[in-house]
Amino acid sequence: MHEFSLVEALFEEVDRWTRDHPTAVVESVRVRVGPLANVEPTIFRLAFEQLAALRTPTPRLELEEEPLTVACLNCGQVTEAVPQRLHCRQCGATDVRVQTGDRILLLSLTLLYPKSSFFVEDTRCEKPSP
């Protein structure tokens, strides 16, 4: 499915960002999706949950919608639009260029740095006393 390969690419991007932070774990991934990005949010979320479940701890998805805006090639105004009717709200022209709303953006990652002392204490507990 289309959304699954998008989420796979998203996690590749996440891994690229976290490569320089080997002790960090990803707590959450914030993504913005536009209405013209050709993504079904429900399926995207489902794909994310399935691929996120393979990771420990399981990262959380924060999904937000990017507003759809168009730049008018007639009057130059940038206005909001709806996917069914791309036109300028200022002058009504249909000669417009999509400004935002046709993309998927990885906005931010929340990383956690587990304390190394926690693991040291854990190891001590499992050792038999001399």
Ligand SMILES: [Zn+2]
């Ligand atoms: Zn216009």
